[in-house]
Amino acid sequence: MHWPLPAEVVAAHLPAGLEPDLWEDQAWVSITPFLVERFRLPPLPPLPRLSRFPETNLRTYVRGPGGVDGLWFFSLEADSATTVVGAWAGTGVPYRWSAMGVEAGETITYTARRRPPHGPHGHRIVVRPGTPLLPGEISERDHFLTGRWRAYTTVAGVLAVIPVEHQPWPLQEAELVDLDEDLFTAAGLPSPSGPPLVGYSTGVDARLGPARPLRHLDR
Structure with a gap:
């Protein structure tokens, strides 16, 4: 789900060195829920009970030094304490440990509620x-x-x-049946107005590399 927001609103929540990447003169913010499967930390194989969990990210689209495009995450909900602790410590990405669920049928329902000390926000x-x-x-x-x-x-x-590596997402049309969320306000953003752009994907294999400080990238 994707909503346009004024560029200056999003820019106020970005660190120095980043600016909103605009489409039709507006910044965009997305809520992206999905189910992680076969998660592993190389060189380990996927571990039972640790390799499959729901996740939701609240993200925007930015340009960094040199105009290089990318993502900026306002928050990431994950139903995996190991992922939350490890990712926060290793990358600084703002993971939140949440009680989450995914129910799939004719429709797909994604639920999340943050655990203390970051609760009770969710969707x-x-x-x-x-x-x-x-x-x-x-x-x-x-x-x-x-x-x-x-x-x-x-x-x-x-x-x-x-670095983020994945094949292009196979996209499908989708209908938003119901939405109740306060992730925007938890991030200090205004609640979105108007219907979002909605899409769905069956998913791709993805690989994330380690965080590298930009001052080291040219070495």
């Missing part, structure tokens, strides 16, 4: 997946919102970049 999202989009039906805006190959973060106050 209930119900979507109905529709017809798969052919490659020629995927718009430039779709690519803008889904084709990002790095995420920015801060580590000890220093802007850093995390």
